[in-house]
Amino acid sequence: MKKLLQSPNFVFLLVLPVFLIGMYLGTYGYSKFVKTSFDTKTTKVETNYPLPEIVEENRVTTKNAKFLNVLLTGHGGVGHSGGGLMDAIMVVSVNVTDKKASIISFPRDFWFSGHKINADPSLKDALVGVTGLSISNFISIDFISFVNMINSIGGITVDVKKAYTDNFYPVRGKENELCGMSNEKIAEVHKLYTNFELEKQFTCRYETISYKVGLNNMSGEEALKYVRSRHGGNDFERSRHQFEALKAILQKANIASVSEAFSFVTTDFTIDSVNKMITEIGNPLEYSIFYLGLSEENVLVSAKSSGGAYILQTREGQNIKEYIKNII
Numbered sequence: 164m165k166k167l168l169q170s171p172n173f174v175f176l177l178v179l180p181v182f183l184i185g186m187y188l189g190t191y192g193y194s195k196f197v198k199t200s201f202d203t204k205t206t207k208v209e210t211n212y213p214l215p216e217i218v219e220e221n222r223v224t225t226k227n228a229k230f231l232n233v234l235l236t237g238h239g240g241v242g243h244s245g246g247g248l249m250d251a252i253m254v255v256s257v258n259v260t261d262k263k264a265s266i267i268s269f270p271r272d273f274w275f276s277g278h279k280i281n282a283d284p285s286l287k288d289a290l291v292g293v294t295g296l297s298i299s300n301f302i303s304i305d306f307i308s309f310v311n312m313i314n315s316i317g318g319i320t321v322d323v324k325k326a327y328t329d330n331f332y333p334v335r336g337k338e339n340e341l342c343g344m345s346n347e348k349i350a351e352v353h354k355l356y357t358n359f360e361l362e363k364q365f366t367c368r369y370e371t372i373s374y375k376v377g378l379n380n381m382s383g384e385e386a387l388k389y390v391r392s393r394h395g396g397n398d399f400e401r402s403r404h405q406f407e408a409l410k411a412i413l414q415k416a417n418i419a420s421v422s423e424a425f426s427f428v429t430t431d432f433t434i435d436s437v438n439k440m441i442t443e444i445g446n447p448l449e450y451s452i453f454y455l456g457l458s459e460e461n462v463l464v465s466a467k468s469s470g471g472a473y474i475l476q477t478r479e480g481q482n483i484k485e486y487i488k489n490i491i
Contacts, residue, residue, distance in 0.1 A: 221263070221453040224491065228260035231440060234287045234301040237309060237390070237405075249281040250306075250391065251405050254290055254298060256491050262449040265491040266409070267294070268402040268456040273463070274474040295484035302430040306387055312427045313383030319411035321379050321389065324403070328373040331363060331394040342367035359394075381411075402456040410452075455490055462486050 237251035252269040271281035275289055283289040287301050304312070313319055341349065342365045352364045362368070372388050381389060390405045444450075457463055462481040468474050477483055 231257040232296045236303040308427045310383035321411040329392040331369040
């Protein structure tokens with residue numbers, strides 16, 4: 164395995180929600196790409212042009228195809244409010260028979276067994292029940308590790324498909340700033356506003372982030388903002404941002420050893436099980452990627468919980484298991 168990973172034609176990848184995908188879709192010869200670089204704040208971002216092509220298509224699934232399914236999650240971690248709650252939830256379903264990988268993204272507000280699925284104490288088991296897929300392992304990464312991982316590969320270039328601006332991205336460390344308000348003013352805004360409308364009154368707690376359509380060079384810190392931002396769109400757009408970042412990491416990352424890759428994540432994989440999976444997957448260049456985001460555009464519908472919280476439920480007449488089965 165060490166010899167395989169050191170081969171110049173095999174690039175071992177790691178990603179926020181996709182350590183696994185990088186494992187089998189990361190074979191590129193980078194010497195043929197022109198490398199440029201620039202400084203973003205304190206992080207030097209190196210970019211390859213043109214970006215290696217990743218095939219996005221949904222190939223036909225043959226009967227009795229063999230699948231390998233893994234849960235991939237991202238969460239805040241230490242120092243973040245709700246740091247233990249999953250912020251990104253994806254299942255990677257690898258069809259080794261037909262050489263395709265399906266990335267199934269779940270919104271964190273999906274309602275399951277009386278709570279939002281991102282708070283489920285046994286998320287892997289919950290998603291087995293929701294999807295009908297047999298999920299063998301999990302891989303999770305927190306925000307700090309995500310930033311460090313992106314920076315360790317010199318940043319990424321994200322191909323943004325839709326212009327995006329969020330005027331209320333929270334600035335870490337300023338969550339409790341009073342923004343110069345007097346006690347009387349604070350009492351007044353608490354009477355007039357609730358929830359996020361109340362938070363918006365404390366403008367010093369936020370910054371504006373913006374991305375143009377096309378190639379956007381991002382350091383780890385900037386990539387984290389892009390995949391976390393939620394006030395310039397909805398959770399479904401967030402899922403798409405995560406997928407765009409995933410592709411960028413696949414196109415750029417070059418991590419030479421399993422031990423280094425494992426240092427970024429929490430997982431129940433072992434070196435031996437990774438080795439076995441790589442053997443089963445075979446040639447990564449034969450694979451295509453297909454992205455499926457569960458949303459209100461297909462099987463979900465928005466609703467309110469008994470406590471008044473925003474949630475997403477399965478649309479009446481829809482069956483998520485059958486929907487996924489028919490697509491992947």
